[in-house]
Amino acid sequence: MSPGVVALVLVPDEHGRISPYDVYELATVSMVFGMPHTDLADPWYELRTVGPAPYGTHGLDALAGADTVIVPSVPDAVVEGRQELPPELVAAVRAAAGAGARAVSMCSGAFVLAAAGLLDGRRATLHRAYAAELAARHPLVDVDPSVLYTDEGSVLTGAGAAAGLDLCLHLVRKELGAAVAGALADRLVVAPHRPGDRPQSVEAPLPADEADTLGPALAWALQRLGEPLTVDELARRARMSPRTFHRRVREVHGTTPLQWLLEQRVARAQTLLEATDLPVERIGEESGLGSAANLRRHFTRAVGVSPTAYRRGFTPSGPPSRAR
The missing domain is CATH 1.10.10 (Arc Repressor Mutant, subunit A)
Structure with missing residues (x-):
């Protein structure tokens, strides 16, 4: 899948201002999708920021033709029921999804996707502090406040703050591959991949x-x-x-040390499948997953497709394959 247009929809408060959380998430999305990382993949994404000046540069009409619509946190007044979501904003997000755009929320942005009916019957997450209110207001949504992010295919949701960056890198990983996402994570000095089912809660820091x-x-x-x-x-x-x-x-x-190792080995196999012509038997050895059968079993369970099908997705539209 090639990168496309990403529309970031900012939801202002009743005074036309955006929250500090929005500013953080605007910066996060801009670092990943707005900066031209064309040395990693060319073309890169096109970012449209929808919202009030000076933060936004586009109106709601910019959602038309977008490949991905991202809604970051909404004002606390929306969560608390003191402010209504603009009906035209909800309708525009619903229309974009209906036209084939992928819908993504960060933290309380899930209230917009839920209002648009995009989360009905789907698993969704947001910061655990807002989970009870979302579940009460939208009983058809399967709210899971324990994870970093959820991926339901055309609809993705993420928890607060740093989990938004994990979700953005997950999107890059899905579209441009593990190698590109890993290089971008290295550039941003963050972990290359935190699976979405990791817990939101953080225990005491290490001595x-x-x-x-x-x-x-x-x-x-x-x-x-x-x-x-x-x-x-x-x-x-x-x-x-x-x-x-x-x-x-x-x-x-x-997670456990053994599960951590397995995740890193699957990620290594993804990179080798994208960037080399090595046979799957050799990739199993290089990644530490062992035999081709063992590679297929662990890879398919973790990624959802077989190694062969995954490699096919990056040829010829993905990163070039080269023999080693």
Whole structure:
């Protein structure tokens, strides 16, 4: 899939102002879709910002022809029922989705998608502080406040703040591939991929001595995904007991060490499928997933398509394939 037009729809308060959350999410979307990262993929996205000046540069008519419509956080007055959503805005979002645009919300922007009927019968998330109100106001929506983001195909929703960046990178990953999304994440100095089912809740931060050793141990593992790796070995690298290492990985990454390793190996396989002509047997070895059958099983379960089908999606429209 090629990048296209992304319309970011800002919802002002009754005074025509946007919230600090909107400013943050405007910056997030602009960094990912508005900056011309044409060295990573050419063409890049075209961003249209819809809303009041000085933040917005387009009117609601800019949603026509958009490939993706993103609605960031709405004013608290909307969530609290003290301000109505503009009917013309809701209608424009509904019409864009009906014309084939993908609908995306960040945090309380889910109230706009729900008002447009786009979340009925679908799983959706937002910051857990607003989940009860969304569920009460829109009982047909399957509200899940425990995850970072949800992907229902044509409709995606994300939790607050940093999860919005995870969601944007997820969109890039779906359209332009793991290699491009990983390079962009590296440019933005963030984790290349946090799966949407990671928990929103964050446990206590690492003590300084443990924080200094967990990161390097995981970075060491990333350089050796094709080799046999054990939790005991990683724990020794982190200068922790296996039990402490397991607990700290879960606290920081929201998953177990073995699941973290599996996710990194699948991501490595995605990159190799996109960027090389290596046979799947070799990709299984290089990624640490083992045999071709093992690669197919884990890859299909994680990505939703087989390795062969995934590679086909990046040829010829995706990143060029080259032999090594």
